[in-house]
Amino acid sequence: MRLIAENLCGERGGRRVFSDIGFSLGAGEALVVTGANGAGKSTLLRVLAGLLPAASGRAIVEGGGEDFPTVASAAHYLGHLNAMKPVLSVAENLAFWRSFSGADAPIETALEAVGLCGIAHLPYGYLSTGQKRRAAIARLLVSRRPAWLLDEPTAGLDAESARQLSSLMVRHREEGGMIIAATHLPLGLERALELTMGGEDA
Numbered sequence: 001m002r003l004i005a006e007n008l009c010g011e012r013g014g015r016r017v018f019s020d021i022g023f024s025l026g027a028g029e030a031l032v033v034t035g036a037n038g039a040g041k042s043t044l045l046r047v048l049a050g051l052l053p054a055a056s057g058r059a060i061v062e063g064g065g066e067d068f069p070t071v072a073s074a075a076h077y078l079g080h081l082n083a084m085k086p087v088l089s090v091a092e093n094l095a096f097w098r099s100f101s102g103a104d105a106p107i108e109t110a111l112e113a114v115g116l117c118g119i120a121h122l123p124y125g126y127l128s129t130g131q132k133r134r135a136a137i138a139r140l141l142v143s144r145r146p147a148w149l150l151d152e153p154t155a156g157l158d159a160e161s162a163r164q165l166s167s168l169m170v171r172h173r174e175e176g177g178m179i180i181a182a183t184h185l186p187l188g189l190e191r192a193l194e195l196t197m198g199g200e201d202a
């Protein structure tokens with residue numbers, strides 16, 4: 001399976017944010033997207049996730065079969081916001097995301113992997129900032145999506161949690177998954193392709 005972007009252009013508020021982005025990512029590969037604030041990293045991830053239309057160009061999946069015919073269907077998007085309901089428990093939130101992606105992975109195992117054993121019953125809104133991010137990362141583990149689209153995934157994480165995320169990303173790649181991550185910080189992704197976004201003239 002490959003995730004391919006060709007001449008991808010993105011706009012925000014009618015203004016061109018990036019132009020002619022192209023890459024080809026195979027199973028087990030990672031792309032690290034860097035660039036200054038406002039360069040268009042989040043916009044690119046949102047276009048890839050299918051949350052924003054591309055101004056032109058295209059992003060496609062090759063070899064995704066019936067399960068993953070499009071990038072949006074193959075991807076799990078972890079944005080700046082954690083996309084969890086504060087009044088539902090951590091376990092209930094993860095159960096929603098698991099059913100949304102049609103997976104059946106155990107929630108307890110996912111919480112163990114992010115070091116949140118023992119608080120599955122708590123309302124998500126009670127968690128600390130870093131715990132919220134870790135629970136959101138657990139979403140990736142209860143979903144069956146080969147392409148992880150991560151927007152500053154280490155935001156709010158302590159050093160140990162950032163190392164845990166790094167290990168999870170290594171495992172995801174070993175299992176044939178792909179990662180596209182926008183970041184200002186090193187993520188410990190070895191042998192990653194790099195895309196530096198420079199922004200467009202206003």
Ligand SMILES: Nc1ncnc2c1ncn2[C@@H]1O[C@H](COP(=O)(O)OP(=O)(O)OP(=O)(O)O)[C@@H](O)[C@H]1O
Nearest residue numbers: 012013014017035036037038039040041042043044
């Ligand atoms: N809804 C919107 N309407 C108009 N302009 C927008 C909108 N959302 C974002 N922008 C603009 O689009 C540009 C790209 O924003 P984007 O969030 O993609 O940048 P980024 O590279 O992710 O930045 P950061 O590193 O600060 O997260 C910025 O100039 C931003 O102000």
